[in-house]
Amino acid sequence: MEQNYLQLNQITAYKKSFHLSNLIWEITSNWDSFAKYTIGQQFVRAIDSISANLAEGFGRYHKKDKIKF
Numbered sequence: 001m002e003q004n005y006l007q008l009n010q011i012t013a014y015k016k017s018f019h020l021s022n023l024i025w026e027i028t029s030n031w032d033s034f035a036k037y038t039i040g041q042q043f044v045r046a047i048d049s050i051s052a053n054l055a056e057g058f059g060r061y062h063k064k065d066k067i068k069f
Contacts, residue, residue, distance in 0.1 A: 008058050017051040 008014055024047045028040035 008055055011054065011058065014051055014054045014058070017047075017054060021047045021051055 021044075024044055028036060028044055031040050
């Protein structure tokens, strides 16, 4: 019996956050060095953590663990 499981790349919030992180990366890479290294790095890390946290929560084994995360 084949079971169809939901894949991470099928979740709309993950797809949007992934595309947002790519967009922010492109925008901040064009900034001058001072802005890039003061604000840009923090901004990129913060935006990247959205999709990373969604992926980590998706990978939880039990339903209660997923809900809690």
